Amino acid sequence: MVVVGGGITGLSTAFYLKKKAAENGENIKIHVVEKADRFGGKIRTFRRDGFILEEGPDSFLARKEAALQLCRDLGLEVQLTGTNPDARKNYILRKNKLHLMPPGTMLGVPAEITPFARTRLLSPAGKLRAAMDLVLPRGNDEHDESLGLFLRRRFGDELVDHLIEPLLSGIYAGNADLLSLQATFPLFHDLEKKHRSLILGIMKQRKQQRIRQKQIAPDGKSSKHPSMFLALNSGFDTLIKRLTEQLERDGISLISEALVTQVEKLQENGRPHYQIKLTNHNAIRADAVVMAAPAFATQKLLSKLIATEPLSQIPYVSVATVGLAFNKDQIQHPLDGSGFVVPHKENRFITACTWVSSKWPHTTPEGKLLLRCFTGHSGDERHKDLSDEEIVTRVLKDLADIMGISSEPEWTHVSRWNQAMPQYLVDHLSRLGEFESRIKDQLPGIMLTGAGYYGVGVPDCIAQGMQTAEKVLSYLSDEG
Numbered sequence: 001m002v003v004v005g006g007g008i009t010g011l012s013t014a015f016y017l018k019k020k021a022a023e024n025g026e027n028i029k030i031h032v033v034e035k036a037d038r039f040g041g042k043i044r045t046f047r048r049d050g051f052i053l054e055e056g057p058d059s060f061l062a063r064k065e066a067a068l069q070l071c072r073d074l075g076l077e078v079q080l081t082g083t084n085p086d087a088r089k090n091y092i093l094r095k096n097k098l099h100l101m102p103p104g105t106m107l108g109v110p111a112e113i114t115p116f117a118r119t120r121l122l123s124p125a126g127k128l129r130a131a132m133d134l135v136l137p138r139g140n141d142e143h144d145e146s147l148g149l150f151l152r153r154r155f156g157d158e159l160v161d162h163l164i165e166p167l168l169s170g171i172y173a174g175n176a177d178l179l180s181l182q183a184t185f186p187l188f189h190d191l192e193k194k195h196r197s198l199i200l201g202i203m204k205q206r207k208q209q210r211i212r213q214k215q216i217a218p219d220g221k222s223s224k225h226p227s228m229f230l231a232l233n234s235g236f237d238t239l240i241k242r243l244t245e246q247l248e249r250d251g252i253s254l255i256s257e258a259l260v261t262q263v264e265k266l267q268e269n270g271r272p273h274y275q276i277k278l279t280n281h282n283a284i285r286a287d288a289v290v291m292a293a294p295a296f297a298t299q300k301l302l303s304k305l306i307a308t309e310p311l312s313q314i315p316y317v318s319v320a321t322v323g324l325a326f327n328k329d330q331i332q333h334p335l336d337g338s339g340f341v342v343p344h345k346e347n348r349f350i351t352a353c354t355w356v357s358s359k360w361p362h363t364t365p366e367g368k369l370l371l372r373c374f375t376g377h378s379g380d381e382r383h384k385d386l387s388d389e390e391i392v393t394r395v396l397k398d399l400a401d402i403m404g405i406s407s408e409p410e411w412t413h414v415s416r417w418n419q420a421m422p423q424y425l426v427d428h429l430s431r432l433g434e435f436e437s438r439i440k441d442q443l444p445g446i447m448l449t450g451a452g453y454y455g456v457g458v459p460d461c462i463a464q465g466m467q468t469a470e471k472v473l474s475y476l477s478d479e480g
């Protein structure tokens with residue numbers, strides 16, 4: 001069988017397929033085909049002068065089990081590190097001033113009243129409107145709706161524009177008003193259904209979590225303030241290195257610098273096989289094909305075999321990240337947190353800045369500081385037309401205005417991510433469900449997986465890899 005795309009989803013699919021097949025005493029020949037000269041897709045780490053700069057993801061959500069599980073399976077658990085406990089503050093820009101993110105919010109939705117009442121981030125009218133969530137009735141729509149419009153209905157525009165949207169933007173680089181509630185934050189829909197008010201629902205949930213934690217750790221020590229995010233202290237690409245080494249040991253053929261250009265359906269004794277054509281390599285025949293490339297690439301490959309319009313309704317946004325290294329004495333602004341996010345309404349070039357050396361101290365040598373800025377989101381991809389130098393100039397202009405940084409960094413590093421962030425638009429899940437049934441009927445043995453479909457976070461991608469491995473095994477055993 002063939003996996004198209006050697007990002008974290010494709011590699012995890014191959015890893016769990018081999019593992020589960022071996023547990024059943026089966027042996028499957030697996031090829032992973034990747035167009036780039038390296039594996040890992042969006043996971044890429046840049047090292048210079050003792051710094052470790054993540055160009056794509058820097059960490060993963062600890063509460064989503066799959067990434068932790070893969071690290072355990074690869075013996076990488078010892079390299080996992082949480083965020084610096086002294087840098088848990090986060091800031092948000094409003095009118096050129098950094099405001100502390102009110103503690104006790106969940107993705108900007110308040111779950112504690114006092115810090116929310118005190119914050120200067122929102123006007124008194126904005127706070128009152130947000131508090132109306134406590135009394136507003138449930139919505140009566142069972143269908144999918146826009147995440148932004150749902151949140152505006154519950155909390156009003158100010159909370160959404162100045163708190164929730166910049167946090168969401170960090171995950172999807174998207175426009176909340178266009179994104180699907182069901183595909184991005186189904187939890188919000190469930191909370192409204194169950195508790196009517198999101199604020200009351202989140203408060204109740206947190207109380208239950210605290211009780212559960214107390215039950216697990218009666219001394220209150222071990223799980224009192226666990227880190228929400230985990231990183232690998234040797235760099236995120238260690239995961240890819242370890243994974244590809246293991247796959248090679250398992251006899252999986254890893255083919256890089258090979259663009260899959262065509263998937264052909266061949267009929268043999270009633271059951272379909274596929275011929276995978278690729279550059280720089282002989283074609284491969286396969287009884288199952290896992291499409292783990294971005295949706296637009298998969299669309300191109302399947303368009304001669306099946307109507308692929310649902311895939312064209314998954315647009316991708318381009319973003320760039322910029323690493324900036326400084327000497328400690330070059331920045332006077334206190335870096336007493338993880339960094340700040342910038343609402344689109346502030347009309348800045350950057351959408352966020354991570355104070356990397358504070359958040360992840362393992363990344364930065366003694367006496368130095370490391371920042372990482374983000375640019376680009378749905379509706380603003382102007383960085384695509386700029387040179388690296390121009391991008392750095394615009395980033396430095398924003399940092400001068402916001403943090404008062406006026407000196408030149410020791411070095412900078414721009415990472416461009418073209419068509420990188422999939423946008424789950426309203427009705428994403430129903431369109432995808434219909435498309436997958438169509439594939440099952442017309443192209444049995446072809447499976448879709450990866451960030452374009454059921455979750456963009458690294459743990460979601462690994463979880464999809466695990467599920468796809470199960471699906472492939474079940475398909476191959478049915479077939480026999």
Ligand SMILES: Cc1cc2nc3c(=O)[nH]c(=O)nc-3n(C[C@H](O)[C@H](O)[C@H](O)COP(=O)(O)OP(=O)(O)OC[C@H]3O[C@@H](n4cnc5c(N)ncnc54)[C@H](O)[C@@H]3O)c2cc1C
Nearest residue numbers: 005007008009035041042056057058260293450451457458
């Ligand atoms: C800047 C940035 C920051 C992020 N930060 C975080 C974070 O902190 N935490 C987090 O959990 N997630 C984060 N994400 C999201 C996460 O990194 C991605 O969603 C995830 O890595 C995607 O993995 P994937 O394997 O599904 O896709 P990809 O990584 O895109 O892999 C797909 C692969 O398919 C290959 N390919 C495409 N077409 C073909 C073809 N025709 N033939 C052969 N190969 C092909 C591509 O070259 C690529 O390697 C971030 C993403 C970006 C861009």
